[in-house]
Structure formats: C-alpha cells, structure tokens
Amino acid sequence: MHWKLFADLAEVAGAKEVDVDVAAADPTVGDALDALFDAHPGLRDRVLDDEGDVAPQINILKNGSNVQMEGEGMDEPVTEDDELALFPPVSGGSA
Numbered sequence: 001m002h003w004k005l006f007a008d009l010a011e012v013a014g015a016k017e018v019d020v021d022v023a024a025a026d027p028t029v030g031d032a033l034d035a036l037f038d039a040h041p042g043l044r045d046r047v048l049d050d051e052g053d054v055a056p057q058i059n060i061l062k063n064g065s066n067v068q069m070e071g072e073g074m075d076e077p078v079t080e081d082d083e084l085a086l087f088p089p090v091s092g093g094s095a
Helices: 008-013 029-039 042-047
Strands: 002-005 017-019 059-062 083-087
Touching: 002 008, 008 042, 029 042, 029 059, 029 083
Parallel strands: 002 083
Antiparallel strands: 002 017, 059 083
C-alpha cells in the first residue's frame, strides 16, 4: 500500500511517501495502518490515542475521502491502487 504522510508525520517516518506490504487477503485501512506502524513504529504514538484508537485530530484519507467521516473507518476496504494519506492536526493561518 502506498501512503502519503504530511507535516511532522513525514518527519517521523523520514519520508513524505511510504510503501508498505499488507499481508491480509482482503485488506482494510486498519491493516494498511498496522503495516505502516510496523515499518515506522514512531508513528504509532503520533496517530493513536491512549486507548489505541486513531486520535480524533488525525485524518485518514483514501483517494481523497476521509474514511472516518465518509467511509467505514478502519474497516474501509483498500486495494493496491488506492492512495492513502495521513494528516496530523493543522493549525495556523489568518482570519
């Protein structure tokens, strides 16, 4: 699976784009995220909350759509052709 990482998540992983191998026969976003954590363990603490769930301020996109708001969350099916992206909280800007 191909992940795009943004802001400090890219810094933690050491790259803005990362490919990971997902062993599941019918992979989900959760499987792809676990594979990302296996490849880059430092991301786990930045992405998950104390209960092991994706922190509410983290956005996970599949082909540009937020899987937590528009999809099936971690159970959203994925294929090798899907583009996955991980966004940390964004702040700043001007009014």
